[in-house]
Amino acid sequence: MSGQKFQVASRSGTSEDIQILDLDGAITFSQAAMFQEAVAKARAPYLILDLTDVPSLDSTAVGALVRAFVTCNKSGRKLALVGLSHRVRNVLQITGVDPLFDAYATVADAEQSLH
Numbered sequence: 001m002s003g004q005k006f007q008v009a010s011r012s013g014t015s016e017d018i019q020i021l022d023l024d025g026a027i028t029f030s031q032a033a034m035f036q037e038a039v040a041k042a043r044a045p046y047l048i049l050d051l052t053d054v055p056s057l058d059s060t061a062v063g064a065l066v067r068a069f070v071t072c073n074k075s076g077r078k079l080a081l082v083g084l085s086h087r088v089r090n091v092l093q094i095t096g097v098d099p100l101f102d103a104y105a106t107v108a109d110a111e112q113s114l115h
Contacts, residue, residue, distance in 0.1 A: 006031035008038040014111050019044035024053040027061035035061070039068045045077050046114040050107055052083030062095050069100050078102075080110040 006025035013020050019042045027035055039047070049068070057065075065081075072079040081103045084092070092098040104110040 006034065008034060010038065010042065013044075013046070013048065013107070015115070017044055018046040018048065018111055018114065020048045020050055020107060022050045022053070026055055027057040027064070029058060029060040032060045032064045035064050036067065039064075039071065046080070046111075047072055047077060048080045048082055048107055048110045048114075050082045051085070051088055054083075054088060055085060056087050057091055059095070062091060062097060065092075066097055066100065078114055080104055080114060082107050082110050 006023075006027065009022045009024070011020050011022065012018065021038055021042060023035065025031070039049075047068075049065075069079055079101070081101045083105070084103050089098070089103075092101065102110075102113065104113060
């Protein structure tokens with residue numbers, strides 16, 4: 001794995017009630033707090049996590065994704081995952097949490113489905 005630094009960038013979706021978090025880099029124990037902080041700051045009714053540039057995640061990241069789901073669910077917001085690589089999808093399936101998430105190939109697909 002390269003020494004790529006993990007980054008989270010927030011942007012608006014096609015409407016003001018959609019917020020997109022673009023995640024870039026592997027999500028591991030050392031980056032989970034940054035990810036959770038970004039999710040906590042997101043307040044839009046619809047949150048899309050774009051994982052297109054996330055090559056892998058560890059068990060801490062799986063826990064962070066589940067917490068993001070629970071946080072959104074408790075507050076009546078919807079969460080969608082986008083661009084899951086084969087490796088990321090396998091981790092979610094192996095850990096048994098994949099049924100929690102609505103997953104889409106592209107941000108556009110997710111935005112269309114959320115409305």
